[in-house]
Amino acid sequence: MTPFGDTCSAINMIIVDESQRGRGLGRQLTSAVMELAGDRECRLTATSDGLPLYEKLGVRCDASNRPPPGRYWSRRYT
Structure with missing residues (x-):
């Protein structure tokens, strides 16, 4: 997590090796990083593979910051 002042932060490319998926590692890592962000708005840059987890x-x-198909997704949560 990269903080930008007190109000914004970025989370970039949390990727779990394919052989390690399904063990909850991505959820644990993402949850921990989101907790570190505190009350800051976060911008998450990720592949669409993680989209179901991030939405959960x-x-x-x-949508105003969505790149072309096949590229990385930019997400925001508050």
Whole structure:
């Protein structure tokens, strides 16, 4: 998590190796980083592979910042 002052932060590319998926590691890592962010708004840059997990954790799409298909997704949560 990279803080930008007291109001904003960025989370970039939390990726779990394919052989380690399904063990809750991505959820644990993402939850821990979101907790570190505190009350800051977060911008999450990720692949669409993690989208179901991020949505379960309350991440919502900022459609105004969506890159072309096949690239990374930019997400925001408050």
